[in-house]
Amino acid sequence: DAVMTQTPLSLSVTPGQSASISCKSSRSLLHTDGRTYLYWYLQRTGQSPQLLIYDVSRRFSGVPDRFSGSGSGTDFTLKISRVEAEDVGVYYCMQGRHIPLTFGGGTKVEIK
Amino acid sequence: QEQLVESGGGVVRPGGSLRLSCAASGFSFSDYGIHWVRQAPGKGLQWVAFIRYDGSHKYYIDSVKGRFTISRDNSQNTVYLQMNSLRAEDTAVYYCAREDTALTDAFDLWGQGTMVILSS
Numbered sequence: 001d002a003v004m005t006q007t008p009l010s011l012s013v014t015p016g017q018s019a020s021i022s023c024k025s026s027r028s029l030l031h032t033d034g035r036t037y038l039y040w041y042l043q044r045t046g047q048s049p050q051l052l053i054y055d056v057s058r059r060f061s062g063v064p065d066r067f068s069g070s071g072s073g074t075d076f077t078l079k080i081s082r083v084e085a086e087d088v089g090v091y092y093c094m095q096g097r098h099i100p101l102t103f104g105g106g107t108k109v110e111i112k
Numbered sequence: 113q114e115q116l117v118e119s120g121g122g123v124v125r126p127g128g129s130l131r132l133s134c135a136a137s138g139f140s141f142s143d144y145g146i147h148w149v150r151q152a153p154g155k156g157l158q159w160v161a162f163i164r165y166d167g168s169h170k171y172y173i174d175s176v177k178g179r180f181t182i183s184r185d186n187s188q189n190t191v192y193l194q195m196n197s198l199r200a201e202d203t204a205v206y207y208c209a210r211e212d213t214a215l216t217d218a219f220d221l222w223g224q225g226t227m228v229i230l231s232s
Contacts, residue, residue: 048222100173101159
């Protein structure tokens with residue numbers, strides 16, 4: 001299985017500052033089709049997860065440009081610039097390259 | 113609007129069975145693959161199973177193989193998860209999620225979840 005390791009476990013951010021979350025996979029997520037199947041989801045408290053980023057760095061429809069993804073192969077980063085109160089929640093990376101699909105353990109982001 | 117609604121959760125004894133349903137509306141259901149993802153209380157997300165848009169391919173996490181069966185009825189816009197031989201570790205909120213096969217392959221639409229509790 002592709003083990004997804006997220007760090008840090010939690011993050012406390014001052015509004016307006018930036019935050020970064022790391023996600024490392026035990027297997028390369030680059031497919032022979034040229035795509036890298038790495039996603040980021042946000043789960044707000046009491047809600048279902050929602051898609052933020054697909055293919056490492058592509059923002060899903062309606063996602064603010066404060067969210068950006070980067071990385072390649074096995075190492076990935078989600079950056080939230082100018083954090084706002086609505087960004088609070090747990091962020092998960094997920095790989096879609098290998099069955100079983102696997103999620104990172106989650107990073108809880110809170111506001112100071 | 114586009115929507116997925118799960119149902120069928122509840123309290124069941126270890127060794128028992130339950131069938132979850134995921135009813136879709138507002139989009140062309142037969143064009144999309146559907147996943148089940150679960151979340152144990154206070155824990156992270158765990159992918160459980162997937163069924164292709166036409167039901168021709170199904171995949172499962174090892175821990176549920178032989179116990180869970182995913183199926184779909186495109187005439188009823190519904191995906192099912194038949195869960196047998198349930199164990200304490202199956203206690204979780206179960207979400208169904210749509211896979212955007214056309215563009216992102218991501219889970220772009222999620223249901224609100226249905227809770228499954230194993231209790232003797």
